[in-house]
Amino acid sequence: MSSLKIAIQKSGRLNEKSVELLKNCGLTFENYKSSLISSVSNFPLEILFLRDDDIPEYVQDGIADLGIVGENVISETGVNVHFLQRLGFGKCTLKIAIPNESELVQINDLEGRAIATSYPNILKKYLSDNQINATIRTISGSVEISPGLGLSDAICDIVSTGGTLKSNGLKPFADVMSSEAILIGKNGIEEEEAVKELMQRIQSVLKAKETKYVVLNVKRENLQIIVDLLPGVKSPTVVPLAEEGWVAVHTAIQERDFWEKINKLKAAGAQGIVVMPIEKIIM
Numbered sequence: 001m002s003s004l005k006i007a008i009q010k011s012g013r014l015n016e017k018s019v020e021l022l023k024n025c026g027l028t029f030e031n032y033k034s035s036l037i038s039s040v041s042n043f044p045l046e047i048l049f050l051r052d053d054d055i056p057e058y059v060q061d062g063i064a065d066l067g068i069v070g071e072n073v074i075s076e077t078g079v080n081v082h083f084l085q086r087l088g089f090g091k092c093t094l095k096i097a098i099p100n101e102s103e104l105v106q107i108n109d110l111e112g113r114a115i116a117t118s119y120p121n122i123l124k125k126y127l128s129d130n131q132i133n134a135t136i137r138t139i140s141g142s143v144e145i146s147p148g149l150g151l152s153d154a155i156c157d158i159v160s161t162g163g164t165l166k167s168n169g170l171k172p173f174a175d176v177m178s179s180e181a182i183l184i185g186k187n188g189i190e191e192e193e194a195v196k197e198l199m200q201r202i203q204s205v206l207k208a209k210e211t212k213y214v215v216l217n218v219k220r221e222n223l224q225i226i227v228d229l230l231p232g233v234k235s236p237t238v239v240p241l242a243e244e245g246w247v248a249v250h251t252a253i254q255e256r257d258f259w260e261k262i263n264k265l266k267a268a269g270a271q272g273i274v275v276m277p278i279e280k281i282i283m
Contacts, residue, residue, distance in 0.1 A: 002047065002048040002190070003042060003045070003050055003194075004045045004065045004066065004194050004195065004198070005045070005046045005047075005063070005064045005065050005066070006022075006045060006046075006047055006048065006064060006065065006066040006067065006068070007047075007049075007054075007055045007058050007059065007063075007064035007066070007067040007068070007069075008047060008048070008049060008050070008055070008067070008068045009049070009051075009052050009055070009068070009069075010023075010036075010049035010050055010051060012052055012131075013090060014052070014068060014070060014089070014090045014181050015049075017087075017090060017181065018068045018137065018181070019203060020090075021068075021087065022047070023041075023083055024205045025198065025202055025205055025280075026042070027040045027043050027045065028040060028052065029041065029047060032166055035049065036048060036049055036050070036127070037049070040054075043193070043194075043198070044090065045063070045198070046205070048063075048064055048187070051063075052069060052070065052073055053073060053077070055067040055068070055069040055184075056069060056073060056074055056077045056079040056081060056184065057075070057079060058104040058268055059081050059186050060079040060080050060081050060186065061187050062083065064186075065185060065186055065189050065192075065195070066183060066184065066195070066198075067081070067145060067162065067183070067185075067191065068085070068087065068181055068182070068183055068184075069181070069182065069184060070090055070092075070180070070181060070182075071157075071177075071179040071180055071182050072092075072094055072119065072158060072177065072179040072180075074182070074184065075119075075121075075122050075177065075179075076119050076120075076121050077129075079195075080187070080188060081084060081184040081185065081186060081187075082184060082186070082190065083183075083184060083190070084182075084183040084184060084185050084186045084190060084199065085132045085180055085199065085202060085203065086180060086181075086182050086183075087180065087181040087182060087183060087184040087202075087206065088178065088180065088181075088206055088210075089181050090179070090180050090181035090244050091160075091162045091178070091179070092158050092159060092178075092179050092180075092268045093158075093159050093175050093176075093177070093178050093182045093196050094119060094122060094156065094157070094158055094159075094175075094176040094177045094179060095102070095157070095158075095159045095172050095173070095174065095176060096110070096115065096123075096155070096156045096173045096174040096176060096205065097144075097154065097155050097156075097157065097159070097165050097170040097173055097246070098152055098153070098154045098155075098170065098171060098173045099147045099148075099149070099170060099171075099172060100169050100170065100171050101169075101256045102153070102154075102173075104153070104154070104173065105138055107130055107132065107174055108130075108132065108135050110127070110132050110154065111132055111133055111134065112133065112134065112135075113134050113135070113152075113153040113154060113281035114134065114135040114136075114137055114139075114150055114151070114152040114153050114154075114177075115134050115135070115137065115140065115152055115153065115154045115156055116137045116139045116143045116146035116147075116151055116152035116154075116155045117136060117137070117138065117143055117155060117156035117157060118138070118139060118140060118141070118143060118157065118212070118221065119156060119157075119158075119213050119264075120136050120138045120175060122156075122177060123156045123176065124135055124136060124189045126156075126176045126177075130236070136151060137151060137152055137241040138149075138264075143155045143156075143157050143166040143212075144157065144164055144165065144170060144266050145168060147169075147170065148167050148168065149170065153238065154173060154239035155170065159172065159181070160241040178209050183199075183202065188210050199214065200282070204280045204281050204282050205279075205280060207281040208277075208278040208279055208280050208281045209255075209257070210254055210255050211252045211253065211254055211255060211257055211278050211281060212252065212254075212255060212276065212277065213250075213251075213252050213275070213276045213277070213278050214230065214249075214251055214252065214253055214261075214265075214273065214274070214275055214276075215248060215249070215250050215272075215273075215276075216248070216249050216252070216265060216270040216271065216272060216274070217241060217248050217249075217270070217271045217272045218246070218247060218249060218268070218269055218271065219245055219246055219247075219269055220246065220247050220267055221245070222269040223238065223247060223249070224269065225268040225269075226249055226265060226268055227249070227263050227272060228266065229243070229261060230249065230251040230253060230261065230265070233279050235251075236249045236250060237249070237250040237251065238250075249270075251280065252275075252281070255267045258275070262275070269281055
């Protein structure tokens with residue numbers, strides 16, 4: 001099995017979740033934030049801790065085989081890498097925001113205005129798609145202060161909770177793109193056996209996060225209704241109870257169906273419902 005290198009954020013909003021994901025995959029390593037590289041002791045993998053903006057080019061150039069990075073960074077840099085897996089964390093939106101007192105009402109009002117951003121390429125495409133001619137002012141760092149300094153009429157930046165906008169007297173104006181953390185790889189790397197195994201581990205962790213393990217008791221006469229509600233990964237496991245006419249049903253349900261299913265199960269006569277998280281699901 002070939003040795004791999006995966007690049008993740010050295011610091012920032014994706015670092016903690018990236019480390020958590022890899023450790024949930026059963027990988028043993030130290031998160032050396034003061035160092036560039038950490039070796040995994042139980043898998044042929046080395047972890048490179050890099051600046052977010054550097055990860056795509058490291059993967060494109062083959063210095064790293066894999067990388068975990070925000071989708072927005074890939075769109076901005078335009079690098080030639082493969083999208084391997086959406087990871088379900090680091091979700092945010094690239095938005096255009098304007099001062100609270102701004103008179104801008106609709107997108108076309110940006111015509112002839114100045115917009116400050118750290119994502120000029122994404123913004124340029126957005127403006128072009130909407131046939132808007134505006135001045136793009138590329139700023140590295142905190143773009144939120146630009147309108148207050150008179151440098152721009154609006155900004156285009158990543159927004160997670162909106163707290164930073166609010167604290168700087170700004171309000172959302174338009175959504176440019178949605179983003180989340182993704183696993184990327186250099187061309188052809190998905191054929192490597194070590195990558196296939198790592199991908200299987202990652203997918204099993206992601207699948208488990210989306211699923212709950214459910215155990216419940218029900219009268220046998222109502223069993224078919226319960227089974228119809230809970231198809232499970234394949235089908236529910238049914239175990240007779242000591243009390244005559246009762247069975248225990250074990251299965252898994254999708255997180256998104258959780259509350260709807262639970263209420264329907266109760267209505268169908270289910271009792272003693274226990275819901276538990278799942279650590280891994282291997283398909």
